[in-house]
Amino acid sequence: MRRNPLRIALKTLAILVVLAWSLVPIAMIVLSSFKADRDIFAVPPRFTFTPTLVNYVALWDRWGDFFKGLLNSLIITAGATIVAVLASAIAGYAYSRFRHKVLAGSAFFLIFIRLIPPIVVTLPLFPIVNWLGLNDTHLVLIILYATFFVSLGTLVMRTFIDQIPKEIDEAAHLDGASRLQVLFKLILPLSAQGMVAVAVFVIVYAWNEFLFAFIFTTTRAKTAPLVISEMIGAVEGVEWGVLFAASTIQLLPILLFVVLAQKHLVAGLTAGSTKG
């Protein structure tokens, strides 16, 4: 490529625009969470200010619910991730290694099911969950979050397990290993990358999800996003500083996780969409 100065300038500009677009909204709330009210509401905006923890202290004092919500989010995310990854890995093994008409139909069914919008199933599930006494429990969200990712998870796992040579299974079978042994001792360890990719999807989804938490939890199992939504809705009296502090706490761990797991996220997204 020729080193054309105009070209370089345009490209630098494009990169800066992309960076600003992606990061300014995030940086704004993280920085503002350390601002006192007079700095938050300064016009024109202040980029230098004395950092303060007043918003975090106020959050702790007045929104104890939020920290309970974080704990709930953590429990639900962990539960949904374990369930979804295990179920997807086992099914992915079957779709990678077995051939049968029934599997063709059921694989099609798995993808077909992704077309049904989550809000549609809340209509019958709401009374059923109530009737089972599962309303406002961790369990109901764990099941829902896992369910809405097992079909994508299975596809991703199949793609990863397809890359493990079949000769490895066959050699183990010749040595007398059962299918379960092959699955748990050979395939799962070898497809750890795929399991991480599936886990990244489920973790991000379960940590951030709003709709199901909004419909199925009220007090005990309330998740962090739901508490933040209550803070937004606090009639006309939105306390921006406290809201920024809560958003920052909810956001930073998952942001760090996505940055660290970037490679797996990209691998999972491409495996999940190009194949099926």
Added chain:
Amino acid sequence: MQQRSPLLPALGFISPVQLFVGLVIFVPALYVFWLSLTQSSFGQAPVFVGLANYARVLADPYFWKALVNTVIVVLIVVHVELLLGLGMALLFASGVPFRPLLLAAVLAPYAVSEVSAVVMWRFLFDPDVGLATQALAALGLPPLEWAVVPSHGLVLVSLLSIWLHLPFTFVILYAARLAIPNELYEAAQVDGAGGFAQFRRITLPLLVPAMLIAMLFRYIFAFRLFSEVWLMTGGGPARQTEVLAVYLYLEAFRYNAFGDAAATGWLLVIASLILALWYLRRLYREMFATYAP
């Protein structure tokens, strides 16, 4: 290795996934279809009413408002995402400094919850102190009155949606662009093809499948848009910014009209199926070719 495998162990391995999906999504979806043909409310036995719910929903001006809003937002969001995602994929493919860091920055919105994103964009466009409002004012442009003017509200919802979902479209297109062999470009250069000709003759045609997949997924997911609207405008002012999922939610959980909500739900399902018809047909053939040749 094309021998048939035994069915029973395979069924055992797929049964957890199939049970989850069947019991939590499929059976309830069928039940919603039954609900859509009945008149019912909490604690009442459903009475069969045929297509009356569909007729009532289709005669409700608020349904049409929600449908039009949904279609507008989906069309804006998906196509702007596709253009921006394509531009960014090409930018990254042309070689950028600090690639891993830039990639992390671009993927960052993927980690942000809808709730936090609403906090960000509401504050950016706060009428008094928002950064974006001040930037618009500095450029001599009018502010976005998203809380008062319905169309402005939908613009802000679209912006927010694009911001949240651009990483997905970008990753799909970027991966597809990287999969194009470099030899094609080298050969084109030997033949004297310039940058634009290379884009038109090589990049664009080879990216079409990935673009279609990214668009399809985004059409389907954007169509169920709920949280962004609910948290940004709540469907207001005066129900003017409702989208279909918000309309459904209000019918069911505020107005207790389960039949109407169920009918709306099935209209959503049918719309998704129609959108995905070509994809489903291709997939159906592919699945049977793989598993039962």
